[in-house]
Amino acid sequence: MLLASGSLPTAVADLPDGCQEIVNPDGSVEVICDEPGGPGGGGDPGGDNGGTGRTCEFKGDEIECTSDYGSWDGRCYVRVADPQPPKDSSYWEGNEDGVIIECTPYTCIDVVDVNSCQGHSYQWAPNPPSAPQASPEELARRAVAAMNLTMGDIGSTPPASANENAMGQLGLPIWLWVANREDRNAVGPIERTASDGGLSVLARGELDRTDWVISRNGQALATVTCRGADAAGTPYDGRDSTLPSPTCGFPADFNVHTGDLTVTATAHWTVTWEGGDQSGTINVTPPPTDTAIRIGETQTILN
16 A cells, blocks of 8 residues: 555654563553563562462363462473372383372362373473463563564665665665565564473464555655565565566655655564463564665756
């Protein structure tokens, strides 16, 4: 979509290292950090479920995070088996150290003979289980923060006007792309895992779309949005300069403004996550990136 006039996106304020803004499904914006206890991270001491501030779910219903069978780890209630099986038991898998963990599914906690309940099991672990201090959604936000999602470096034709020789020609298509394509946090996809007390969440981020704005003196002259597989654009490969980008850019009939212009790009990421019998989506919009280009008009000199 091209827009004849408008305003530039508002720049996002500088954030602390390891933190970034996310946009919630209701449109609200918050800051998340990869360190528990930072803005938007970690639990809220003094909450329910033993003061961890987390909630636990089973098939969409909220359940107690602790029971007589231990602490909920997203699959079952876990605790150190008491008594421990003898060392010649197959549960030890030949190990001499560690402990045997009892795993009790939520559907088994009211069964009289829990050992006969389907899904109840024993397994060896190197250390006793610890109660997770974060909910799956909190872990997902930590995984998102660890991705350090960005709007990548801008590639364009004409290139950034770092010197006087970098000038584009009026009336030619303008190609736009993310230049640092080797960086997964700039073009995606990218995956990160966050864990706490035996609970793990896997998050996968993908570049959903990129908004491009060309402006002069803060006034938007035109915008275009490149989506999905086209979100990162296509680097210019030296082909006929009259040909438009196959994925992302402005057509030739837009290129009617001469002089010094600003290109601003804003990336919109979609992160899907799952773990602890839960799943969800988090939208992330990092601060925009901008660069300057120069457009000139070819003139014919007659002798």
